[in-house]
Amino acid sequence: MKADFLSxxxxxxxxxxxxxxERSMVLNWMQAFQLNTYLYAPKDDLKQRLLWxxxxxxxxxxxxxxxxxNCHAHGVRFVFAISPGLDMAYAQASELETLQGRLEQVxxxxxxxxAILFDDIPDSMRAEDRRRFGTFALAQSHVANHLYRYLTGRxxxxxxxxxxxxxxxxxxxxxxxxxxxxxxxxxETLDPGIDVFWTGPEIISSQxxxxxxxxxxxxxxxxxxxxxNLHANDYDGQRFYCGPYSGRxxxxxxxxxxxxxxxxxxxxxxxVPWKTLSDFIHAKATWNPRESYLNAMKDxxxxxxxxxxxxxxxxxxxxxxxxxxxxxxxSEAAQLFHNAEQWLKAPLDKKQGFYRPFQEPAxxxxxxxxxxxxxxxxxxxxALHRKTWDxxxxxxxxxxxxxxxxxxxxxxxxxxxxxPGTYRGGMVxxxxxxIEQRSDGSFIPVT
Ligand code: GDL
Numbered sequence: 062m063k064a065d066f067l068s069x070x071x072x073x074x075x076x077x078x079x080x081x082x083e084r085s086m087v088l089n090w091m092q093a094f095q096l097n098t099y100l101y102a103p104k105d106d107l108k109q110r111l112l113w114x115x116x117x118x119x120x121x122x123x124x125x126x127x128x129x130x131n132c133h134a135h136g137v138r139f140v141f142a143i144s145p146g147l148d149m150a151y152a153q154a155s156e157l158e159t160l161q162g163r164l165e166q167v168x169x170x171x172x173x174x175x176a177i178l179f180d181d182i183p184d185s186m187r188a189e190d191r192r193r194f195g196t197f198a199l200a201q202s203h204v205a206n207h208l209y210r211y212l213t214g215r216x217x218x219x220x221x222x223x224x225x226x227x228x229x230x231x232x233x234x235x236x237x238x239x240x241x242x243x244x245x246x247x248x249e250t251l252d253p254g255i256d257v258f259w260t261g262p263e264i265i266s267s268q269x270x271x272x273x274x275x276x277x278x279x280x281x282x283x284x285x286x287x288x289x290n291l292h293a294n295d296y297d298g299q300r301f302y303c304g305p306y307s308g309r310x311x312x313x314x315x316x317x318x319x320x321x322x323x324x325x326x327x328x329x330x331x332x333v334p335w336k337t338l339s340d341f342i343h344a345k346a347t348w349n350p351r352e353s354y355l356n357a358m359k360d361x362x363x364x365x366x367x368x369x370x371x372x373x374x375x376x377x378x379x380x381x382x383x384x385x386x387x388x389x390x391x392s393e394a395a396q397l398f399h400n401a402e403q404w405l406k407a408p409l410d411k412k413q414g415f416y417r418p419f420q421e422p423a424x425x426x427x428x429x430x431x432x433x434x435x436x437x438x439x440x441x442x443x444a445l446h447r448k449t450w451d452x453x454x455x456x457x458x459x460x461x462x463x464x465x466x467x468x469x470x471x472x473x474x475x476x477x478x479x480x481p482g483t484y485r486g487g488m489v490x491x492x493x494x495x496i497e498q499r500s501d502g503s504f505i506p507v508t
Contacts, residue, residue: 062314062315063315063318065219066318066319066342066477067098067138067286067319067320067321067460068095068096068097068098068099068320068333068338068339068342069091069097069098069099069100069209069319069321070087070091070096070098070099070100070318070322070323070331070335071102071288071321071324072084072099072100072101072102073100073101073104073142073288073323073324074103074104074293074295074324074326075104075105075296076104076105076326077101077105077326078105078106079103079328081124081127081128082102083328083329084128084131084328085131086329086440087099087137087296087331088131088132088135088137088192088330088508090331090332090335091135091335092135092136092137092339094335094336094339095135095341095342095343096137096138096139096338096342097138097337098138098140098225098319098321099137099139099140099237100140100176100321101125101140101141101142102142102144102178104181107269107275109142109143109144109477110144110147111147113143113144113145113147113149113160113163114145114159115162116163116166116331117160117166117167119299120505122166122310125170126134126170127424128173128441129171129172129486130169130171137172138174138221139172140172140174140175140207140221141167141172141175141176142175142176142177142178142223142225142374142473143160143163143164143175143176143177144176144178144179144182145178145179145204146179146201146227147159147183150187150189150190150202151186151187151190151193151194151200151201151203151204151206152187152189152190152192152193152194152200153189155420156417157166157204157208160204160208161207161208161211164208164211164212167184168212169274173220174220174221174222174223175212175222175223175328176223176224176225176333177204177205177208177222177223177224177225177324177359178224178225178227178258179199179201179224179225180225180226180258180291184197184227184238184239184420186200188215191462195244195442196240196242196292197227197239197243198226198239198242198244198245198246198250199242199246199250199251201224201226201227201247202224202246202247202250202251203250205222205224205249205251205252205255206250206252206255207229208222209222209252209254209255210252212247212253221256222254222255222256222293223255223256223257223258223260223286224247224251224255224256224257224258225258225288226239226243226244226257226258226259227239227243227258227286227369228243229258229259229260229264230260230262230264230266230438231261231262231263231273232260232261232262232263232264233264235396239269240394241421244277244280244281245280247281248281248282248283250344253282253283256283256285256286256290256318257281257283257285257286258285258286258287258321258440259274259277259285259286259288259367260288260289261273261287261289262289263456264289264290265290265291265293265296265387266289266291266308267291267308267387267388267389268308268309269287269308269309269313270313270314270315271310271313272308274313274316275316283429284316284317284318284320285317285318286317286319286320286321287309287317287319287320287321288321288323288409289320289321289323290323291306291307291308291322291334291386291466292304292306292322292323292324292325292331292334292386293323293324293325294325294326294327295326298486299399299447299448299451300324300384300448301327301330301384301444301445301448302325302334302335302384302386302387303325303330303332303333303334303361303383303384303385303388304350304354304381304382304384304389304391305333305334305337305350305353305354306322306334306337306338306341306350306353306359307337307341307350307385307386309341311344311347311348314342317436321341322335322338327444328446329438329440329441329444330365330445332360332361332364333354333428334355334363334379336353336356336357336360336361337350337353337354340353340356340357340478341353343434343436345476347409348370351392354381356380358378358381359374359375361377362374363439364379364393364441365377365436365438366438366486367432367436367437368435368436368437369434370432370433372429372484375425376425376429377426377429378391378393379393379394379397379422379425379426379429380426380429380430380449382394382395383426383452384448393422397422397423399421400415401419401423401459402419402421403415403418403419404418404419404463406414409470409471410470412466412470413467416467419459419463419465420460422458423459423460423463425461426452426456427456427457427460428454429442429449430449430450430452430453430456431453433445433449434446434450448496454479454484455481457478458476458479461478461479462474462476463477471503494507497506
């Protein structure tokens, strides 16, 4: 692993950018976990992306300066990203000048590290751009090289410049996003001093292997920099992820320039992801994600002081296991689910035997979800509330069902708290009912 290995956080999700208070807390954690880089790229800071041509007002600039100074005070490299790709006219010299001006304004605030991002943009070019550059890759690499030379001409040799390609994962590459030889052309033409982002085989990659990265590095002619979306939750409002950083072998570290982690929108829910990411980055010979998770949960537990009944660490682990990783529940949640299935599927005359193994953890889970409302840390309560509420609704229903079946196994389940319309109602829910997804990923209409 290189001495200047980049590690840290990308504020790069869709949704409201973090507040100053949240960013301060993030930086305290980053410092404690020895994470060294903060990439400023909130998709919904309008002037970062949609309105990329418009400079910050002096009020906005001074707010940004607070963050920049705070990063530096915490020993964290601040990287400013701009995303002009939604509507940039690559061939127009004035567009380059505008971009340069935007970065210049931030340079004056003390920033020396920059990124240009071309993710999630229309995969098409204006006729004028096509005539001038031929391909998307050549147009983007022209812009990135120009800015890189402009900025690094004046900066120290420590300054870094990052580039996010339009196809930024294996699946997009296979689909030919950005054009057939897009990544090859980036490898050939992008200045070798520029680091290139990559999210792995998928946008959200559960696994990233050394061989996957090796073949990409060949094409890019440089080791990539990981933009890791493992714990990002902007694509699903009901979930968050507090499972351990995992699915990457330790050897991967020597194949990449670093790992920048695009996390849960709710800043406060990233304690375990970042602590375990730090464990992974600093691990010597071995790495056990579950162990790292359980240790991190022990520390996070201190934030769960309740004004009601105390929250036990074991119960917090059970809750955390329900919001573990995108493709995986933690072992206790997986066990609870298995027990629930066994109990529900058992024939009426055998149900009794499966009742207790389900009912005991389900009751604990329902209770801890209820206890979240009493957290003394009201910010943590706000961050968790909607998600634990949904989980509690489902546990409550199953437990009501269990109780009714215990007294009358053949009874028809009814709950006064789960009524049509208010329970699982609404347009999104109805639309979800129209199409079913199979385990192989394909969809079929529900008939
Ligand atoms: C993406 C976006 C990112 C978003 C994430 C998860 C990259 C490079 N871009 O595709 O902003 O938060 O997915 O939804 O990952």
